Amino acid sequence: MLTSIIFFNVERDKINTVAEQLADLKEMSEVFSVSGAYDLIAIVRVKQADDLSRLVTEQMAKIDGIVKTDTMLAFKAYSRHDLESMFSFD
Template structure:
């Protein structure tokens, strides 16, 4: 399983609609948060190992209505208690 985080810059007034669209339309999404700073949202996705991250981001995420820009981070290892 691949874990990626994608930050979204949304068109003005569209951040909540983009967040709703991610939750409704993208089954690979785990969590979506609104954020401050250069990007409006950050979302965590789990993709199967054979899934091409580039195609997923450009074809499924960047094409959502209201998305102006994205920034993708690939996660390698999760650290935590337990």
């Protein structure tokens, strides 16, 4: 499994629409709207590098409003928290 973090600059009036379209892609684990230098950040999990290549160059390229992306590959996970239980409000 290959994990990557993709940072997005998006046209201001299309942030919500782009986020929803990204979240609909099966490779997207999470999509966050954020403050700072980027508008959105996505966590992507794919089986191999070719899958990531297809995601970026074919699927994401079709989404109108994405201005720029920066893709970072994760080499090793140092924390394996169960995020669902951490943020559960039972």
